Amino acid sequence: MxxxxxxxxxxxxxxxxxxxxxxxxxxxxxxxxxxxxxxxxxxxxxxxxxxxxxxxxxxxxxxxxxxxxxxxxxxxxxxxxxxxxxxxxxxxxxxxxxxxxxxxxxxxxxxxxxxxxxxxxxxxxxxxxxxxxxxxxxxxxxxxxxxxxxxxxxxxxxxxxxFRKKIDDVFGEDYKFDLFKADTIKEGKDVTIFCTGIMVQETVKAMDLLQKEGIDAEIINVHTIKPIDKETIVKSVAKTGCAVTAENHNIMGGLFSAVSEVLAMSMPTPVLPIGVPDTFGEVGKMPYLKQIYKMTAEDIVAKAKEVMKLKK
Amino acid sequence: MQREEICKIIREDTCKCIASIGVGHIGGCLSIVEILVSLYYKHMNIDPTNPHMAGRDRLVCSKGHAGPAVYATLANKGYFDKAELLTLNHSGTNLPSHCDMNKTIGIDMTTGSLGQGFSCAVGIALASKLDKDGAYIYTVIGDGESQEGQIWEAGMFAAQAKLDNLIAFTDYNKMQIDGNTDDVNSLEPLNKKWESFGWNVVVIDGHDFDQIDDAIANAKACKGKPTMIIANTIKGKGVKYIEDKGYGNHSMPMLWEDVEKYIEEIRRA
The missing domain is CATH 3.40.50.970 (Thiamin diphosphate (ThDP)-binding fold, Pyr/PP domains)
Structure with missing residues (x-):
């Protein structure tokens, strides 16, 4: 923390x-x-x-x-x-x-x-x-x-x-930020996971679980959703052939939509979303809410497996 | 030239400007001509050859649909060529219906979504206070516009911030698109509303130059409070046919053959 x-x-x-x-x-x-x-x-x-x-x-x-x-x-x-x-x-x-x-x-x-x-x-x-x-x-x-x-x-x-409270740092002191460039946190070849906000820490947790299952995932932090870094998205998916998006937002209109728009125009590819499933929020602590909206590390792993099956 | 004569030219040019596209917001343009002419020809510290002059006085026409009247005033002051007035709303024009600071030289703030310009004027007045540049920020709001909640959010905060460099006019022509303001959603008692919001309030005949001058002098003399000048006006002022249309003149066809008659009447007055 x-x-x-x-x-x-x-x-x-x-x-x-x-x-x-x-x-x-x-x-x-x-x-x-x-x-x-x-x-x-x-x-x-x-x-x-x-x-x-x-x-x-x-x-x-x-x-x-x-x-x-x-x-x-x-x-x-x-x-x-x-x-x-x-x-x-x-x-x-x-x-x-x-x-x-x-x-x-x-x-x-x-x-x-x-x-x-x-x-x-x-x-x-x-x-x-x-x-x-x-x-x-x-x-x-x-x-x-x-x-x-x-x-x-x-x-x-x-x-x-x-997010305004304390959260685990993902990046180290050697990190160099570029507002218009997405950050590749881990390179991989089987599936790309595009994540943003608090879902980056959740995806980092999923990284270990994926490795245990023998899945070599590429993890990319899309910190700037507009204008989105098309180049990094297309380059990664050209390698992995499928993607999952992970966001703390309705799956309509946010990162899933933005990534899908890029891929639909440049490289049609299966993409599946992790996020709030087009519903309103409710009172609850984050662990509970992540659970009911299927936004946990385990859900990310399951979604990665699912999308890999859609690859041609 | 006397302001009465300048107003005739501005009214004529406003009619021509709207006639160039055949339809437009003539009523609420003609109602604020004396206010615009008083500001741009007498009271505002401006330099048309240096439209971005630091510390200049500014006008935010929050009732952005009165663009053509503002454009006619700016063109006559020399901000841009009068010939441009005949390009209103034409493809690629610098003169859209509603004021746009990025298109028209001399426009100080983009307006059109009612209520927002007034808040922007409050922000500009705050910034001028921080800069201590002594500028006066003028703004004109509509009476129909005053039904927007944002007007009252901005009004409350302008008083809180003691923005005595903010001088606002309400163009109180008592009409809006769907009818008379009293029939749609009455503003009365408008002076008491503004007084209760902590403003210095002056009620005037918005077509009387002496009353406009006195109100601005009163505003400048009042320290620690913004001033609202409630200007009783006539929508479509200066052309009987347009005035007689009542609230139907908010936006109406303006054909050249009719405009020639309107101009004759304006010149005769």
């Missing part, structure tokens, strides 16, 4: 960026403590702003500030900065070309006991169809730390889908 919570890394990096760049601002909508950004108010009383529980206003305010040369980071729980503000992200920010960074915390089943109302199962799907947006789902503290300054300087509207 990493020493720091993901939200603490977010806050630490934001603090550093705000010290270095007077144009970085942080806007919260009454969830600053949950997002980890609360403490920034002490150091930056003018640039760490809370607009209250008004996410639509928050997105458009941030876009207005962007038009003045500011680099706003806005935060809230995933559903409230995706499905609730879809039109504001589309028009005030993306269509108007006013870049903002949207940090949605507690994606999918990570909302745990906040339950179905707070579970953003569809945020990637909702936002992925907005032209020109970047969608990034970090895996661990190492990746998040490197990603934030790159995102701040990108000049694009970016949605960060952030």
């Amino acid at each position: 990493a020493d720091m919570e993901m939200r603490a890394v977010l806050a630490e990096q934001l603090k550093q960026m705000m010290q270095q760049d007077p144009k970085v601002v942080v806007i919260d909508a009454d969830l600053a403590k949950a997002s980890g950004t609360w403490g920034l108010r002490k150091d930056f009383p003018d640039r760490a702003i809370d607009v209250g529980i008004a996410e639509q206003n928050m997105v458009s305010i941030a876009s207005g500030m962007a038009s003045y040369g500011y680099k706003p980071f806005i935060t809230s729980f995933t559903p409230f900065v995706s499905r609730r503000v879809c039109d504001q992200i589309t028009l005030s920010s993306c269509y108007a070309k006013q870049p903002i960074t949207i940090v949605g915390t507690d994606p999918g089943i990570c909302a745990e006991i906040n339950g179905g109302t707070h579970m953003g199962m569809e945020d990637i799907g909702v936002l992925r169809s907005i032209a020109d947006i970047v969608i990034f789902e970090p895996v661990d503290t190492v990746q998040l730390k490197q990603a934030l300054p790159i995102i701040a300087g990108l000049g694009k509207t970016v949605y960060i889908r952030l």
Whole structure:
């Protein structure tokens, strides 16, 4: 387990960026403590702003500030900065070309006991169809730390889908992040497993089980779902001939859809999904929710075997 | 030139602009002409030769469908060639129905989905305060637009943030697409609503230059609060045929033969 919570890394990096760049601002909508950004108010009383529980206003305010040369980071729980503000992200920010960074915390089943109302199962799907947006789902503290300054300087509207608590680090200190390049965690020849967010750690667990079964899986972390790294996807599947996607999201509209789109156009290949099976969330801890939605390491192994049978 | 005369030119050019495509949002364009002319010809610190000038005053026309009136004003101020006004909504145009900052020189914010421009103006006013550049941020919202919840989210926060550099106008022509605002979803008592939201409120005749000037002076003198100028206006102001259409003038056909008659009437006034 990493020493720091993901939200603490977010806050630490934001603090550093705000010290270095007077144009970085942080806007919260009454969830600053949950997002980890609360403490920034002490150091930056003018640039760490809370607009209250008004996410639509928050997105458009941030876009207005962007038009003045500011680099706003806005935060809230995933559903409230995706499905609730879809039109504001589309028009005030993306269509108007006013870049903002949207940090949605507690994606999918990570909302745990906040339950179905707070579970953003569809945020990637909702936002992925907005032209020109970047969608990034970090895996661990190492990746998040490197990603934030790159995102701040990108000049694009970016949605960060952030698990906010402590999670195992997957990458080591020698890791070099590229926002637009998927990371091959393990090379293999029998099946490719494309995974993102908290499902990367689950896939790493599955890796040992697969090896025991004699399956040589290639494991690729697709941290940026839009624009997706087509080259890495096609190159891997050319070798393995089949794929599984693993995501903490509805299997419609998210990683499964994005990978399938790439392969349908470039290299039609059997792909099977691990993820939330087109249903709403419910109250529960993550181990329980992974079990009911069949998102465990064992489910990944079973799905890998199933898709390998579909290979020509 | 007197503002009365400039308004005649802007009304004429707005009619021609919409006639170039044959149909458009004429009613809500003609209702804000005196406001636009007062801002761009008297009150705003702007330089049409340097449209991106730092620290300039800005206008967010949150009722984005009034684009043609804003374009006619910008063209007459010299932001771009007046001939371009006749390309409204034509394929490849720089002048879409709704204001687009990436297409039209002089437009300060993209608007069209109602309510959002007002929040953007709040963000711009916040940014200007952080920059301490002394700019005034003007915005025009519609009365129908004021039925959007986002207007009130933005209004509440603008007062909270004490944005006294934000000067807003409500184009209170009391009509919207589906009818009179009082019949659809009444805004009354509009002045009390804004007062209760912590704003400095001034109610004026939106076609009276002296009242517009006084309201802006009042807004600039008021410290610690944003100002809402509720401008009572007539939708389609300046052309009797259009005015008489009532809420039917929100978007209506504008044929050249009719526009010639409208222009005669505008010039005679």
